[in-house]
Amino acid sequence: MIEIEKLTRRFAQRTAVDDLSFRVQPGEVLGFLGPNGAGKSTTMKMLTGFLAPTSGTARILGFDIRRQTLQAQRLIGYLPEGAPCYGDMRVAGFLGFIAEVRGFRGAEKRRRVAAAVERLELEKVLGQSIDTLSKGFKRRVGLAQAILHEPPVLILDEPTDGLDPNQKHQVRRLIGDLARDRIVIISTHILEEVTAVCSRALIIAAGRLVADGTPLELESRSRYHQAVTLVGEGLEQNALAALPGVAGIESNPREGSLTVLARPGEVIFPQVNALIHQRGWQVRELDVERGRLDEVFRSLTRGEAA
């Protein structure tokens, strides 16, 4: 388990991370979300022992990251934001070097490097220097160095940043694979990533925790939770608005659709459907929404209640 208690970091007058407390269990893929400057990278640097907190603690499987830094770091694979350093090194040399830093020699070192190369499909670029790789391959080299020592904890700062849609898909699948018996924490501001790979999401704004839940729980805080969107002929807004449980109607001229919003806690699909049949409207499309994470994210990080 990872236990974070009252973690705080100040830079001069600015509090980048403010009294953050949470726990993460094995098997969880925790998405750490927040707008630019919210304190995600600062938190990750403190969790991995690269930055000292001003106050508070983080324990990685029981080891205090400040007092038992090396023991804790042995348990962590860390993908920092951006590309790996040592840009003039070739991929094979870089991975061999990291394996040695992690304490592996001889056959064990070769086995570890070969396993990471195979997992990240790096065979084709082994002889290339890191600087000359595409963004996607740089990210994959970064991930390969993070998993070399098969750590039980993976901390990945914006793992799919700058990747094209195919590479994003590939990296997300890999994260899903790696997560099976590990703790994975990923920071991101890509909301689709949260629904794609995370079992739980934390949202931070201005260094403070503002939400903690499964992607479904967070989506259900959206004003679009249980909303019904209709495309069809002859729809009457007034009749839809008068149905029990309906909070309001939004018209979407670009899509030629109407969205019927539900009051919190209400399910309105049955009464909307009954009205469609009763009035004989020709409905071509009908969609019931789970909610919109982007809207929840915006309202929480702007300081409004979701």
Ligand SMILES: Nc1ncnc2c1ncn2[C@@H]1O[C@H](COP(=O)(O)OP(=O)(O)OP(=O)(O)O)[C@@H](O)[C@H]1O
């Ligand atoms: N070394 C530093 N010195 C001074 N201020 C810093 C330092 N590092 C970060 N900050 C400030 O702390 C705040 C949080 O920064 P951080 O990089 O953790 O945010 P983030 O959520 O990772 O943002 P992004 O999504 O843009 O990467 C910002 O206001 C930033 O300017």
